[in-house]
Amino acid sequence: MSxxxxxxxxxxxxxxxxxxxxxxxxxxxxxxxxIHALVxxxxxxxxxxxxxxxxxxxxxxxxIRLRGRPVHFRSPLDAIAHGIGMVHQNxxxxxxxxxxxxxxxxQEPRHRMLVDRxxxxxxxxxxxxxxxxxxxxxxxVDSVPVxxxxxxxxxxxxxxGAEILILxxxxxxxxxxxxxxxxxxxxALVAQGKTVIFITHKLREVKEISDRVTVMRNxxxxxxxxxxxxxxxxxARMMVGRDVLLTVEKPPAQPGEPVLEVxxxxxxxxxxxxxxxxVRFTVRAGEILGVAGVEGNGQTELVEVLTGLRPATGGSxxxxxxxxxxxxxxxxxxxxxxxIPEDRLNNGxxxxxxINENLIVDRYFRPPFLRGLFIDSQVVQEHGVRLIQAFDIRxxxxxxxxxxxxxxxMQKVIVAREFSAEPVLLxxxxxxxxxxxxxxxxIRRQLVEKRSGGTAVLLISADLAxxxxxxxxxxxxxxxxxxxxxxxxxxVSEEELGLYMLGLRRQTPEEMEAYL
Amino acid sequence: xxxxxxSNPVREALRVAIAVAVALTLGFIVxxxxxxxxxxxxxAFLFGxxxxxxxxxxxxxxxxxxxxxxxxxxLVFKASQFSLGQEGQMVLGALVAGAVALYVPLPxxxxxPLGLLAAMVVGFLWGMLPGFLKAYVEADEIVSTLMLxxxxxxxxxYLLTYKIKPPDAGYTASxxxxxxxxxxxxxxxxxxxxxxxQLFMQRTNISIALYLxxxxxxxxxxxxxxxxxxxxxxxVGANLRFARYGGIHTRRTIMLSMAVSGIFxxxxxxHLAMGIHRKLILNxxxxxxxxxxxxxxxxxxxxxxxxxxxxxxxxLRAGADVMERSSDxxxxxxxxxxxxxxxxxxxxxxxxxxxxxxxxRRSAPGAAQTPEPAPASGPAKGDA
Numbered sequence: 001m002s003x004x005x006x007x008x009x010x011x012x013x014x015x016x017x018x019x020x021x022x023x024x025x026x027x028x029x030x031x032x033x034x035i036h037a038l039v040x041x042x043x044x045x046x047x048x049x050x051x052x053x054x055x056x057x058x059x060x061x062x063x064i065r066l067r068g069r070p071v072h073f074r075s076p077l078d079a080i081a082h083g084i085g086m087v088h089q090n091x092x093x094x095x096x097x098x099x100x101x102x103x104x105x106x107q108e109p110r111h112r113m114l115v116d117r118x119x120x121x122x123x124x125x126x127x128x129x130x131x132x133x134x135x136x137x138x139x140x141v142d143s144v145p146v147x148x149x150x151x152x153x154x155x156x157x158x159x160x161g162a163e164i165l166i167l168x169x170x171x172x173x174x175x176x177x178x179x180x181x182x183x184x185x186x187x188a189l190v191a192q193g194k195t196v197i198f199i200t201h202k203l204r205e206v207k208e209i210s211d212r213v214t215v216m217r218n219x220x221x222x223x224x225x226x227x228x229x230x231x232x233x234x235x236a237r238m239m240v241g242r243d244v245l246l247t248v249e250k251p252p253a254q255p256g257e258p259v260l261e262v263x264x265x266x267x268x269x270x271x272x273x274x275x276x277x278x279v280r281f282t283v284r285a286g287e288i289l290g291v292a293g294v295e296g297n298g299q300t301e302l303v304e305v306l307t308g309l310r311p312a313t314g315g316s317x318x319x320x321x322x323x324x325x326x327x328x329x330x331x332x333x334x335x336x337x338x339x340i341p342e343d344r345l346n347n348g349x350x351x352x353x354x355i356n357e358n359l360i361v362d363r364y365f366r367p368p369f370l371r372g373l374f375i376d377s378q379v380v381q382e383h384g385v386r387l388i389q390a391f392d393i394r395x396x397x398x399x400x401x402x403x404x405x406x407x408x409x410m411q412k413v414i415v416a417r418e419f420s421a422e423p424v425l426l427x428x429x430x431x432x433x434x435x436x437x438x439x440x441x442x443i444r445r446q447l448v449e450k451r452s453g454g455t456a457v458l459l460i461s462a463d464l465a466x467x468x469x470x471x472x473x474x475x476x477x478x479x480x481x482x483x484x485x486x487x488x489x490x491x492v493s494e495e496e497l498g499l500y501m502l503g504l505r506r507q508t509p510e511e512m513e514a515y516l
Numbered sequence: 517x518x519x520x521x522x523s524n525p526v527r528e529a530l531r532v533a534i535a536v537a538v539a540l541t542l543g544f545i546v547x548x549x550x551x552x553x554x555x556x557x558x559x560a561f562l563f564g565x566x567x568x569x570x571x572x573x574x575x576x577x578x579x580x581x582x583x584x585x586x587x588x589x590x591l592v593f594k595a596s597q598f599s600l601g602q603e604g605q606m607v608l609g610a611l612v613a614g615a616v617a618l619y620v621p622l623p624x625x626x627x628x629p630l631g632l633l634a635a636m637v638v639g640f641l642w643g644m645l646p647g648f649l650k651a652y653v654e655a656d657e658i659v660s661t662l663m664l665x666x667x668x669x670x671x672x673x674y675l676l677t678y679k680i681k682p683p684d685a686g687y688t689a690s691x692x693x694x695x696x697x698x699x700x701x702x703x704x705x706x707x708x709x710x711x712x713x714q715l716f717m718q719r720t721n722i723s724i725a726l727y728l729x730x731x732x733x734x735x736x737x738x739x740x741x742x743x744x745x746x747x748x749x750x751x752v753g754a755n756l757r758f759a760r761y762g763g764i765h766t767r768r769t770i771m772l773s774m775a776v777s778g779i780f781x782x783x784x785x786x787h788l789a790m791g792i793h794r795k796l797i798l799n800x801x802x803x804x805x806x807x808x809x810x811x812x813x814x815x816x817x818x819x820x821x822x823x824x825x826x827x828x829x830x831x832l833r834a835g836a837d838v839m840e841r842s843s844d845x846x847x848x849x850x851x852x853x854x855x856x857x858x859x860x861x862x863x864x865x866x867x868x869x870x871x872x873x874x875x876x877r878r879s880a881p882g883a884a885q886t887p888e889p890a891p892a893s894g895p896a897k898g899d900a
Contacts, residue, residue, distance in 0.1 A: 309761065330763030339761070347761045350754035361751060361762030365744050375741045 012062035022048040024219040029049030040216035041436025055079040085157025086166040094140040100124040147178035253472040256285035259456035265315035290471025298480035308332040338423035351403035356384035391416035408439030476500040531806040539857035557843035565836025573720020579830030584784035585808025595773035596753040601661030602803025603666030609635035609785025618696025624696035639782020651767035690796040699723035718812030736819040804859040
């Protein structure tokens, strides 16, 4: 082939001011019209590389060529002008605007001085039709499902003239069915001449959708190969640098006493929406109860109500017989509950505080940390060293701010704190979301170990494969209710669970009664 | 060499040194334009505060106030509570300290601690009020503290004018405090110090507030970095949701951060009343209320750095005073020079920006360049 590649990133080096080398001599090429998967652990440098391509970060060294010509992006506006669009992992939409308004935002069609709403709707419908991305143009973004929000994001970049789309972990928030829809849409885009770069952790998706795959590790490219020639095992090995157990070894559960008993739990939000309705279930010592469901069906509220972060409207929840509803977070923790929060950056950590400080938030007020009037910094220091070692947190020491760690290591800080609290009940919400294969494997093993040691575990995860492989029993939540119970996880298929998750099927209360 | 430049304290010191140098040069350029004798005027500015003992005293006295205020601000800002209530807390601190000094018939050994304690308590309470409003009814602390400043100031003026001012006084001020209500000079009455002590007492009002403020620095440091309350305060400041998730009583922490901060602003008021002026006068705070913010920001809210930035800022203010009085540069231009210096020192991004520019220029020749101006942005498709 004589024509140059569509994108060629040569010898990209990115050193952050804090000395972290995120990209270390990366070569990355994308051919026109391909679906190119970019995989690697968190902290491997994929997102940095894409941010450089999108003009969000400037490389310390190296050059970018677009269709053979060198380009230099000072901001995303430059990248967009060159036809590069990026859909971020966290959607950048204005929730109170309609779908059409979000799509045209910044480049609104005008009628005299005002935004031409009709034209915006028209544009949205045409785009939606052209690319087969189904959206409701007039709906307010706040009220549409996550899958549609993602399509809105994609349309937004297409409206800005994107020829190359960068999708940053687009499937993290989708159900299996929605993922399939997204894949169809991606294929349709490519059929119309677009090029797609697809960042993911999930090797199964790489195999399913991509033409070529580039694996990154430690800021370097480990290789680029045609997907058809790669096996998942091989890719996993390239990512981690060793063999990875993609399935968790799990001894049979030996459930004991009930630890958490939730009865008729109801939660009505401040805006008057019923987010949880008559939820009931039991978690026993030594078992993992998994909660599956599409995000936004009450799982977040369930966890926050159980951990004292939101007031419940009705019902009861007892931990070893002690009521925990409407207690303060500290009282809940003192009853033996530990909590790995879903939103680790906002809830689970104080990013500007040090690792050591993050590790003591639930225990600084009692001995041995508190001695007389003062917190014993020696004890805090030793405690940090111990946990950093035990949980394999990759950090230069306990005195660095958590913000300097990679995503997987941030999560290990949380896991270290919550596991070392020796809880009777561990509530883990999305414990491995967005973190690398190595850390995921580690955290999953730790969860199973805790459970085998007699801790009751309530596991909430949008990753079906995760809940299915870890849970001893499984419930599905849909619109704030439990709509299905599966006492034997190996007897149910992903597709069947998907039907429950989408509300297309549900069990009657009588059917569920015996297993809750 | 690069490694040395990258180490944090070195960079920080270098950053400040460069900023100060640039600022002083700019200040001199301004002086060139407005003065007949720019060198003389600038000399007065740079060396004025150490040229005479009474000027030295003015510098130290004002720095003590600034350090107290800086500590107060460091405490609340560390909790990410942007309380601007130091002015109000200070003026009420001065009021109650003054009232104790004037009216409580106790010997000095009891009257002075009582006056200080009263100022601390009133500062605490006047800080707790907006703290409560913020924590429990979500009233914005910036607005509430500014409003409460007005309330405090007017209470002070009312009581001073109608209750405290002696009926026969020619202007609005209290009687001068009796000796047991005045902070003693900082030099102990030892025989071999007698002469120098006499000199300081005649020329300056540097009092035991000097020791109080140093003790306050230590207390604030221990409070913030060694005690559970400080941990709670810093976590609330770093990430409120994390603090709550971790079990910290966030509302109480917010309220107490503003209340405890008030203690130190109250002490600043007591220092003004019992140490410097030795009576209550109108406008006793002399516009110092908001200067604590500058002091604390210069110190990056680090209590151990506050004495240094307080002294430095106090020096700047004292120098500006001397320049104004002993040269032809007007007060307004003095303030401009002062503001330029502060601006340059606080502008955190200036040095990194310069570094980036230099780095960009160095890599420019060989590195990627936009081959042509970017096409006008628009919904049009790329020109593939």
